[in-house]
Amino acid sequence: MTWWQHIIPQHALSNLMFRFARLENVWLKNKFTHWFVKSYGVNLSEAVRENVEDYQHFNDFFTRALKPTARKIANSNIICPVDGTVSQADKISHATIFQAKNHYYTVSALLAGDYRADQFDAGYFATIYLSPKDYHRIHMPFDGELVSMDYIPGDLFSVNKTTAEGVTDLFARNERVVCYFQTEFGLCAFVLVGAIFVGSMQTTWAGQINPPYQKEVQHFDYTNQDIKLKKGEELGRFNMGSTIIMLMPNQENCLNLIAGQTVRMGEALI
Known part of the structure; x- marks a missing residue:
């Protein structure tokens, strides 16, 4: 049942959550956080x-x-960047990514038509969902040099399993931030997907990206700024939970992931 998500004011509700999550009233903050820890089993x-x-x-x-x-960084070429559950992970076939059930979306749509999208047309993807109880900082899965970042406006549907199975082009419709890194594997893309009540994402080099919400794609070029991140270093974080999508340019580096698998940041993926 996802029909209600089409009619609610997604961005207005997310703005309210953004403000609520930053209230410093001690009693309210403690009461709500204790409830959250107990309800979701936060460790x-x-x-x-x-x-x-x-x-x-x-x-x-x-x-x-x-x-x-709490998290050991494995001695491998690629590590898991987050705690979460693998939604899907597979080869990219004919520039198309599998979402769920009978739903697919294109690499070009996910990257808002970026001219580099064709570099991933025969590559590999991994989609990982972060539930409310998970650790919500995002770390580099490999060494990389930041090339650019795009903020792409969009909807704020939930990104849970039910919604992924019911909303067409979900990840290519939702608001997202795409980070491009040059790596030993070639150009890799890292997509932070927003969701309802997750209208705020940030990176270590740019700080809070949203809100405010923009109506047009915002492009940030870092080619001359020498921003390099090592495997395991923090890349960014979700202010509330969501989903990340990793895109790699070829299928030689298929990651050791299967749908439904629980993963933790720092685990070896290859």
């Missing part, structure tokens, strides 16, 4: 700050840092 023993009372507001808790020992 706070992994966090640098284990007590709910130590967070400034709910978003501070939601984007919490983990202890250095």
Whole structure:
């Protein structure tokens, strides 16, 4: 049942959540966060700050840092960039990506027609969903040099399994941020997909990307800024949960992932 998502004011509701998540009223923040931890089974023993009372507001808790020992970075060429559940992972066939059930979308649509989309037409993709209880910082799966970033406006449908099976072109319709990195594997793209109540994404080099919400694609060029990130370093974070999509330019580096698999940041993927 996804019909209701077509009629609700997605961006207005996400704006309200953005504000609520940053309220510093101590009683409200603590009450809601305690409820959230209990309801979703959040493991706070992994966090640098284990007590709910130590967070400034709910978003501070939601984007919490983990202890250095909580996630080990595997000694492999590619690691998992997030905690989450694999929605889909497979070869890209005829420039088309499998979404769910009978739903597919094109690489070009996902990247808003970017001229580099054809580099992934016969590549590999992995879509990973971050649930509310997951760790919501995003880390580099490999060493890379930032080339550019695109902010692409769009809808804010939920990105859970039910919606993925019911909304056509979901990930190519939702608001998203695309980061392009030059790597040893060639040009790779990293797509941060927004969702309802997830109208805010940020990167380590640009800070908060949204809100405010824009009506046109925003392009940021970093070719002359020498921004290099090492495998395991933080790339960005979701202010509330969502989905990431990794695009690689060839099928020689098929990742060791299957749909439905639970993954943790730092695990070896190849």
